[in-house]
Amino acid sequence: MAKPLIVCRDLSIIYNKGKSNEFKALSGVNTDIYEGEYIILFGPSGCGKSTLMYSIQGSLPPGEGTLLIRGDDIYSYPPSERVYFQRYVMGIIFQSFNLIGSLSVLDNVALPMIFCNADKITRDRRAQSLLDRFGVGHVSHKIPAMLSGGQQQRVSVARSMVNDPKILLADEPTGNLDSVSTQQVMDKIDEINTFDRRTIIMVSHNAAHLSYAHRVYYLKDGVIVREVVNPQRKQIKPVREGETIVTELEQLARLFPYDSIDTLRVKSIVNFLTQDITFDQLSRLEHSTELFIKGKIDREAFVDSLVLPFERGGVEIPEKQAKKMSQIADRMIHQADDIRRFRAKKDNAGVFFSQHKLAERLRDHVLNMYNLKLNKEQDAHLVEMIADRVTGVIEDEQFNERLLLSVKNRGLGLTEKEADDVTRYFEKIIAQGVDVSYKN
Numbered sequence: 434m435a436k437p438l439i440v441c442r443d444l445s446i447i448y449n450k451g452k453s454n455e456f457k458a459l460s461g462v463n464t465d466i467y468e469g470e471y472i473i474l475f476g477p478s479g480c481g482k483s484t485l486m487y488s489i490q491g492s493l494p495p496g497e498g499t500l501l502i503r504g505d506d507i508y509s510y511p512p513s514e515r516v517y518f519q520r521y522v523m524g525i526i527f528q529s530f531n532l533i534g535s536l537s538v539l540d541n542v543a544l545p546m547i548f549c550n551a552d553k554i555t556r557d558r559r560a561q562s563l564l565d566r567f568g569v570g571h572v573s574h575k576i577p578a579m580l581s582g583g584q585q586q587r588v589s590v591a592r593s594m595v596n597d598p599k600i601l602l603a604d605e606p607t608g609n610l611d612s613v614s615t616q617q618v619m620d621k622i623d624e625i626n627t628f629d630r631r632t633i634i635m636v637s638h639n640a641a642h643l644s645y646a647h648r649v650y651y652l653k654d655g656v657i658v659r660e661v662v663n664p665q666r667k668q669i670k671p672v673r674e675g676e677t678i679v680t681e682l683e684q685l686a687r688l689f690p691y692d693s694i695d696t697l698r699v700k701s702i703v704n705f706l707t708q709d710i711t712f713d714q715l716s717r718l719e720h721s722t723e724l725f726i727k728g729k730i731d732r733e734a735f736v737d738s739l740v741l742p743f744e745r746g747g748v749e750i751p752e753k754q755a756k757k758m759s760q761i762a763d764r765m766i767h768q769a770d771d772i773r774r775f776r777a778k779k780d781n782a783g784v785f786f787s788q789h790k791l792a793e794r795l796r797d798h799v800l801n802m803y804n805l806k807l808n809k810e811q812d813a814h815l816v817e818m819i820a821d822r823v824t825g826v827i828e829d830e831q832f833n834e835r836l837l838l839s840v841k842n843r844g845l846g847l848t849e850k851e852a853d854d855v856t857r858y859f860e861k862i863i864a865q866g867v868d869v870s871y872k873n
């Protein structure tokens with residue numbers, strides 16, 4: 434069986450050891466990383482991701498435990514051998530590019546080859562071919578400041594590959610980039626893994642990146658709290674026979690990367706108790722709903738995406754259910770638009786939208802939704818409560834209480850179930866119609 438390329442055993446890293454500001458940034462970390470794997474070190478800021486990466490890179494010796502690369506303790510190497518290791522075995526990409534501003538792009542990429550006795554023609558030829566490969570060959574004569582962030586990062590990808598390293602380390606490589614450049618850089622790194630078969634270790638706190646990796650180590654407070662296998666990539670790390678590769682919890686961990694194992698267990702059980710669709714379907718449903726809310730697909734296309742078989746990218750739910758869902762979603766979006774327009778103090782139709790008028794329209798929505806028949810007095814009370822709730826004079830609980838109150842006490846006299854249903858629906862509309870920033 435293949436041996437792991439990088440092994441950490443009970444690895445701890447302590448900053449400022451023995452001083453008053455001593456800090457244990459990693460504690461008892463165990464990893465086995467195999468040649469050709471794409472590994473993401475994931476977790477919130479300050480959890481120790483970079484510390485682990487720079488320890489593997491040879492810059493932070495273990496305080497406790499061991500770190501072996503290709504079976505060797507790199508920290509026992511004499512200095513010249515450690516430098517050789519850092520120069521030829523590891524390539525590195527930084528969040529802030531770290532290009533030398535006074536050198537041309539070509540010279541930046543060729544620079545690491547100076548130390549390996551290659552002549553200038555060889556260096557320049559290799560640097561130019563890498564720049565061409567990563568789509569920045571045409572700017573090789575410029576200085577870095579003349580390039581966009583995305584171009585600069587692709588130059589640093591080229592630089593990291595110039596000595597043909599076995600392992601590529603990337604420290605939040607897209608942290609400073611817009612979404613288009615992020616995609617380009619992620620695709621190039623993916624290509625280095627799948628085409629050049631290099632091992633990648635990337636530090637990231639962007640959940641969208643998780644699908645690139647074979648495996649993800651989740652860190653929290655200096656500890657690896659879980660390891661998740663990506664079911665969409667053929668695994669390199671050997672899996673023991675009979676070992677489950679993908680559990681629902683692993684899938685959930687990819688959907689909700691910041692949640693603890695306990696929270697994921699709760700989600701799994703609640704999903705089982707309340708829904709007859711799986712988390713995979715749920716995440717597809719979310720995607721389709723997002724497109725619908727943003728107006729990128731119409732109601733018909735929304736229904737189609739819900740009905741489409743799962744293998745063809747759909748949610749795969751019965752047509753009747755899909756139509757009902759689309760009807761409710763459509764109605765909610767429209768009703769929430771009323772609230773949004775009211776907040777923005779403008780109506781597309783050009784009509785001044787008074788608070789009372791808004792409350793009346795929302796009353797119509799609610800009555801329509803729940804088939805409630807109200808007398809004149811109840812009707813007036815409902816309009817008043819809705820106006821109070823929309824403007825924040827009362828909270829959702831008070832709204833609910835007033836629905837339950839008798840009519841002579843300025844309530845509506847609904848049953849508990851009716852009141853709960855109306856409150857829940859109404860809160861949903863308000864939530865859709867009010868930006869979160871409004872609450873701050």
Ligand code: ADP
Nearest residue numbers: 448449456458477478479480481482483484485
């Ligand atoms: P991440 O990459 O997950 O954001 P880091 O590995 O950079 O986290 O840092 C982990 C913890 O170690 C943080 O609390 C950070 O403040 C601390 N830390 C990082 N570098 C040093 C250092 N040179 N000296 C002291 N503490 C450090």
